[in-house]
Amino acid sequence: MSEKIDLQIELLQHYPWLPSLKELYHHIASKDPHLFISELFSEKADSIKQRFLKLFANAFENRESFDHFPINESNINFYLVLKILVYILNTDAITNRVANLYSKTMYKELSQENDYYLYQICQDLNLDVKYYQNSIQYRIRIIKDKKELSKTHFRIYFIDFLKLTSNLQDEYRKLVNNPISEGYIFILKQNLVRLLQEYVRGKILEIKGKEDQDITNLRETLLKIPHFKDLYEHIKNLWELKKEEFEYSIEIEFKDGERMDHIFPPCIIHILRQAQEGSNLTHTERLFLVFFLHSLKYPIKNIVDVFSTLPDFDREKTTYQVNFAKNKGYTPHSCETLKSLNLCKASEYSDELCLKGYYSKKHGEERKIKHPLFYVQYMHFKSSNKQYKNTAKPKKEKRDAKS
Amino acid sequence: MQNHKFLQRIFQAYYKEKKDSIPAVSSISNREFAFIPWNKEIMMRHIGFEDLPSLKQYIIKLGPRHMYSSGALYETPEHTNMDQKGFRGCDLIVDIDVDHFYTPCKTDHDIWTCKECQSSGKGMISKCSQCGSLKLSTLNWICKECLNIAKNEIIKLIYKFLVPDFNINLEKIHIAFSGHRGYHLKLEDEKIRTLTSNERRELADYLTGNNISFEILGFQQIQSNIYGFTGNSFDWSRKIVNKIKEILMQYSDDQITDLLTQLGISQNAIKSFIDSREHFLYTITSESHNIWNIEHFGIKTWKKFLEGIVKQVGVEIDEPVIIDIHRLIRYPGSLHGKTGFKVQELSLSQLDEFLPLNENDDALNPIIFESQKNMQKIKINAPEVPRTQIKGESYGPYVRDEIIEVPNHIAIFLICKEVATLV
Known part of the structure; x- marks a missing residue:
């Protein structure tokens, strides 16, 4: 084996995302995923699971890095399984978290490389x-x-x-x-x-895909492997416990003909009322409203229409700005930010959900609403399950008190 | 309608007669073509051609008012859905058009009329000077001065940016006079074709100096001292310093006063700047000093000054064009429906001497209908038509309802500009 190949193998065991993996570890990289996972999880399944759980827990906690692994072939296996897991979990927020954590870890590793190795990595x-x-x-x-x-x-x-x-x-x-x-x-x-960190992040982000038959089939096949299924379920549970704290890309979406404003938080209700009354809105209020409605997948036209009552309304300009904001993909401000911007209307509207919070069965404790989108998610969940007993949701009369 | 039929007929005749000289663009079968006909204000898009002969056949028949091809390459350019065309990359397209930036000669030949209050005037304005309305109709004209400014911008783009900074191979650069108010540059390079719109936006920023950070480039205030650029760095600061040196060495005091006044710098600061020009020149040419302390020049004034310098150094490109990966550009050798002039391809060696309105080399002359013998009688139908100087002769100015007899190419130009009709 030449010196060059030795070097490449050493680099690959450290950085398995390098393109030459396909060439030098063809026997692993092109293996049938079911066979690959079965073999891998047939021995030392517990230690493998622990490593993955630690990585996902760190990712969900938004930590900056996780302990890296010995530079050997197990590191390659780890990376390949990680990609498979991210693929079949198929949740954008998870993929983002894992991509951030893994790439940040790589940044730390790469920072310690000598110049020659770094150059070789760039070559690869x-x-x-x-x-x-x-x-x-x-x-x-x-x-x-x-x-x-x-x-x-x-x-x-x-x-x-x-x-x-x-x-x-x-x-x-x-x-x-x-x-x-x-x-x-x-x-x-x-x-x-x-920049290499960004490349690594991109490699994981490119796994993102729409749920299709391929993903479903692969998931079903792989979950027949008991140890792997166990790991998968663990990760899903971890996610369920954590996601409400930071996952604001909610699944509730605008449906034509279906009103949603009854589950909106008071900060949004207040801005919508001002708009309806033809009052001017500040730049911050406009941005927040646009980001909020975009998150709920409101069609551009409907969002533009909300602004149509404003004194300085210009349909062409507004459409451009709403489209621009959509392309940026920003999430709406959190409750904390809204408070600092003086846009929180919890007290003014005596909104009990905002003021008192809710009881989380998962956590067995009272929790505060930290994001207006979670407010919508919670309200939607309550109303759709018909479990809403007028405990957390503020009374309609109160919400309308200022109108 | 009579005008359009006339123009269509002579455009068809041109394409038929000059079909052998219509150039082929690279990868012609992968380009999308678009045409604007004479009879409708629509763009016929998503048209593909197997080869140059089939394209020529098409344009001889249509005699289009405007003709474009894409900077992008597609698997199936004729597909009407952009997502299904099979995008394979896009050449870098740079458009320098005097429509988009100020030139002093506009005060002589560009006419605006307010649609609200009907007042009118000359020059480049964004709103009516009388009532403030944004609803303006404009009649933009051409002259050798503004076309020369556009040409100099293209030369600056190539020799101050593309070659020294990006090491672009000159053989990959294609230049053309647009047939009206500017020049196009097309860069055909496999790697550059892969750039996304966002990545092209970064290039646009580099070429214009938009979003530059003076602080990152080293400009800063520490206590009462302003630390400027040294001019020895391989970044935009070197361009800025070189421009300042040029101003200090070549501009008269009056020119400096005019420039700084345009930048919104106070008269006190301008006086201090002029008083310190010798010392400042010494400072920025020195390798061991870079304290830029001039009385009345605080950090805000310096930034205002530097922003003005950046504007002068940057290239006046039409930004949306360079960013857009599905952009269509005028086809070389085609005729521009607003002038009747040819979109003239130029090599770099031809560019320097090229004079679009007075070109002596027949092979490069964009005024293809030039004729001193054939005269046309036309009637002016615009309130006011600025003076036109073409081929060393001056025509006009004219006013509405004047009936004039002018050489064929001038008549075609004025009819294309829609300020005159056939009599």
Whole structure:
């Protein structure tokens, strides 16, 4: 085996998301998933399960990293099973969490790599990166008569840079703020590693898919493996316990002809009333309302119509802005933010659900509403299960008291 | 209608006579084509052609008012659903059109009329100077000055940005005079074709200087000192410093005053700037000093100044064009229905000397209906028509109902501009 292949294998055992996995670990990467999982879970199933549960628990808790694993073939197996799990769990919020955690962990690992290995990783990823044994200078600053020279060993082709930074919003990564010459960006090692982190995150995010027959079939097949099923169920339970704290991409959706405003929180009711009365809305109120209605999958036209009573209404401009907000995909503000923006109307409307919270059977305790979308979810759940006994939901008379 | 039939007929005749000189764009069978006919204000889109001969046959028959092809390549360009065309990447398209930016000559030849209060005037305005209405109708004209400014922007784009910063191979660059008020640049490169709209937006920002952060590039205030750029960095700060040097070395005091006044800088600050120009030039050319302390120039004034410099350094591109991966651009060799001029392809070596309104090289002359012998009688139907200078001759200005006899190409130009009709 050549020195190069030895190096690639070592890198793959550490970073199994590298493309050469398919080539060098073809016997694993292309194995039938059922056979692969069956074999893997036939021995040491408990220790494997513990590792996964720890990873998912950390992901659900929004932690920054998890303990990495020994650099050997088990790490490759772990990565492949992780992808399969994310695929069949098929929940965007889980995929996002896992992608964040796994990529952040990789960032830590990659940060500790020496330059040569880092360069080899870029090569494996087919990134057009140049490495300079002697660092090259790209910026001079003089502060208080002292010269600060910025130097680096790395440059990356601008197309690869743009592809890796396209989802990063901070202005340090904007092309216009970066040093470039002859097509290559001068990039510090830590920034290059940050871009690789983004690549890893993207690799996991690309697993996201719509529930289709392929996913259903694979899930059914794999859940016939008892240890795997056990792991899957554990993760699902973990998620059920955690999701209400942060999953605001709720499943309740706008349906034509079906009114939803009776389950809206007072902060939204208040803004809608102002709009109906033709009062002007502040920029923040408008944004919050648009994000909120987008989250409930209201059609663009319906959202635009809400603004049609406003004094400065311009259908064309509003449609553009509503579309723009939709494309950005922002979630509405949390209750905490709404309070800081003075948009929380819980006290004004004497809304008991907002003020007192609700009893969580899962947690066996009283909990506070932390997000207006969870308010909707809770109200929807209560009303659809006909268990609503006028305990948490504020009385209609009270909600209408200010009208 | 009579005008349109006339124009369609002569456009058809052009395509028939010059069919051998209509160039082929690369990957013609993967491009979407679109046409605007003379008889309807619609764009006929989603049209595909197997090869150049079938395209030529089509345009000889149609004699279209406008003709476009896509910057993008598709598996099935004729598919009406964009998602099902099978997108295979898009060339980088840059449009530099004087419609979108200020040129001094607009105050001579661009006419606006307010649809609300009917007042009118000349120049480039965004709202009526009388009543503030945004509803304006405009008559935009062309002259050698504004076309020269557009040409210089293309040259700046290539030699100040694409080549030094992005190492773009000149052979991959295709340039064309648009046939009206600007130039197009098409960059055909396999890697660049893969860029998404968002990624192209980053390129647009780089070329224009939009969203630049002076702080990230090193501009900062520490206590009472302003620390500026050194000019030795491989980033936008070098471009800014070079422009400032050019201003300090080449501009007269009056020119500096005009520039800074346009940027909204106070007269006190302008006076200080001019008083300090020697010292400031020394500072920004020195390798060991970069304290930019000028009286009345606080951090806010500096930013205002730097933003103005960035505007001068950046390229005046039409941003939505470069970002849009499904954009259609005028087909080279086709005729522009608003002028009757040809969309003229140009090599880089031809670009420098090219004069669209007075080109001596027949092969590059976009005014293909030029004729000093054939005269046409036409009637002016617009309230006011600015003076037109083409081929060294001056025509107009004219006013409504004037009947004039002008050379064929001028008549076609004025009819295409919809300010005159056949008599």
